[in-house]
Amino acid sequence: MLKNFWYACEFSQALTNRSKQIVLWQQTIVLYRDSTGQVVALKDRCPHRGAALSLGKVEGDCLRCPYHGWKFQSDGTCNEIPANPPGVAIHPQAGVQSYPVEEKYGFIWLFWGDLPPDECPPIPSLPEFPDSSYRAVTVELEFQAHYSRLLENLFDPVHATFVHVNTFGGGDSNKQQFLTQGKLILRDWGASSIAIIQQAPLKAIYWQDIGKKKNSKVKLDSSFYLPNLVYQKIDFKSGLLFCIALVPIDDRTTKVKLMCFRNFLTHSWFDRWFRKLNLQILQEDKPVVESQRPYAVPNDINAELHVAGDALAIAYRQLLQKCLKME
Numbered sequence: 001m002l003k004n005f006w007y008a009c010e011f012s013q014a015l016t017n018r019s020k021q022i023v024l025w026q027q028t029i030v031l032y033r034d035s036t037g038q039v040v041a042l043k044d045r046c047p048h049r050g051a052a053l054s055l056g057k058v059e060g061d062c063l064r065c066p067y068h069g070w071k072f073q074s075d076g077t078c079n080e081i082p083a084n085p086p087g088v089a090i091h092p093q094a095g096v097q098s099y100p101v102e103e104k105y106g107f108i109w110l111f112w113g114d115l116p117p118d119e120c121p122p123i124p125s126l127p128e129f130p131d132s133s134y135r136a137v138t139v140e141l142e143f144q145a146h147y148s149r150l151l152e153n154l155f156d157p158v159h160a161t162f163v164h165v166n167t168f169g170g171g172d173s174n175k176q177q178f179l180t181q182g183k184l185i186l187r188d189w190g191a192s193s194i195a196i197i198q199q200a201p202l203k204a205i206y207w208q209d210i211g212k213k214k215n216s217k218v219k220l221d222s223s224f225y226l227p228n229l230v231y232q233k234i235d236f237k238s239g240l241l242f243c244i245a246l247v248p249i250d251d252r253t254t255k256v257k258l259m260c261f262r263n264f265l266t267h268s269w270f271d272r273w274f275r276k277l278n279l280q281i282l283q284e285d286k287p288v289v290e291s292q293r294p295y296a297v298p299n300d301i302n303a304e305l306h307v308a309g310d311a312l313a314i315a316y317r318q319l320l321q322k323c324l325k326m327e
Helices: 145-155 268-291 308-324
Strands: 003-013 020-024 027-032 039-043 057-060 062-064 078-080 101-104 105-113 137-141 178-181 188-200 217-225 229-235 239-250 253-262
Touching: 003 020, 003 239, 027 078, 039 057, 039 105, 057 178, 057 308, 101 268, 137 268, 145 217, 145 229, 188 268, 188 308, 217 308, 239 268, 253 268
Parallel strands: none
Antiparallel strands: 003 105, 020 027, 020 239, 027 039, 057 062, 101 105, 137 253, 178 188, 188 217, 217 229, 229 239, 239 253
């Protein structure tokens, strides 16, 4: 577990003025929007009898418990207990924990840690985040796997030929695939790398040049940002971008929340097809990633062998070690 980081934990579009429960590191948290549209995050347990506040109703800027009607402000302070006689003061321990929360890049970000957020790594900066000319679809799927394994899987440039034969990998998994690794760019809390896959058996119907000759080269520009974000661009005539949060439910369960942006086939008619395809791709990864042992990426970098296509994974493991030593 990485503490004192901002975790992307939910799609912005999934949150309304109705309360919604999420789970992060085995902690249930309730999210809702107040009367101004700002996101509020509270521990999802009433201190009175332990009921889930996410089953309650949002009233203006407050959230009312569904069991005995206790009402909580956005900072977690309890400001009403219906069973109390008039004039009875509310006990100072009647409040619930609140969490720092921000909204950016189509995600809700929650700060997980015990230090002030301004003393810790900021929310990642994504200067190339797609503008309104791109159309987005969202997909989510739960894996019985540690989030670190999923993070590495998503920026791995080689596995497509073998795992994604029925979607964008296409073709013969026995055909040799040549990989040219670009310059590795290291950041304080992440890294990027460009991989050129030559003789990639990408299906023509996958995104571009429908009915035309298949591409022999594909450029993959991949980045990761601690603790749980992957950003990837696929470069050809048209544009495809992926922004993916790996939300750790616990040490062996992760919810993948994927946003796919495109600047072609932008009519809403194609949304269903893009959702279906992205879900199918994740489902192809599922049995392989869930089979990996140990569950989490090993702390010892030398515990697993590495080859040319693993440069970004090695950078991730080195940075992970550095952060764990800082805690």
